[in-house]
Amino acid sequence: MRTRSRRRSARAGNQVDVSFRTWGGARKGAGRPPRGERAGVSHLARPVLSRLHPVHVTLRIVSGLPSLREAAAFAAVRRALAAGQARFGFRLVHFSVQGDHLHLLAETEGKGALSRGLQGLAIRVARAVNRTFARRGRVFGDRYHARALKTPREVRRAVVYVLMNARKHARGSGRVPAGFGDSRSSAAWFTGWNRPRELIFGLGERERAAPVVPPRTWLLRVGATRAGPLDVDDGPAGR
Secondary structure, eight states: OHHHHHHHHHHHHHOOOOOOOOOSSSOTTOSSOOSSSOOOSOOSOOOOOOTTSOEEEEEEBOTTSOOTTSHHHHHHHHHHHHHTSEETTEEEEEEEEOSSEEEEEEEESSHHHHHHHHHHHHHHHHHHHHHHTTOOSOOBOSOOEEEEOOSHHHHHHHHHHHHTTHHHHOOGGGSOOTTOOOTTBTGGGOOOBSSOHHHHHOSSGGGSOOSSOOOOSHHHHTGGGTTOOBOTTOOOOOO
């Protein structure tokens, strides 16, 4: 009995305190650093996309660049968007250009088409911006943010949010006056306003070549205005 007790005591005495390592896992600063100075875009898997559901995409530029809403910069960005409006199964239906980011509403044949289309679009925009500001280097600071829109209510809110986003961001002389649409967007080619477009944008704006393509999905063609026309004075709700 004594021998067994001694063996048990010896085994107990040989036990060690096991403490779990603390490196790895979720912690502040872990993971791949962002390409720009701000992250803000998740590196989780992209949402599953369908050709039936439009996508709201946000592209942010690196800090230190002048505002993209300046006349020369916007003209260059607009031309680049028009050149890449329908490629690789990607279709640009609406957009707005803010000082440091772009909002896009697009239709796509799927996840791969979205990635290819946005890559081509981003390259065109980056080259145009660099030519305008006589610079070289990266223009977009992080991965794009994409959100699939699956209901008429989501699409309606997204259309207002994108086309009238300047009411949220623009300040001073850049603000959009009441009763007018944002000329730094594709709002002039949206057909669902509650008043004649000539009164919102003037006579000449829509005579220019369209920088976007007409929608094909039911949600953008019909669903966005099923509850009635949109008011150009509606401001975007926070998202």
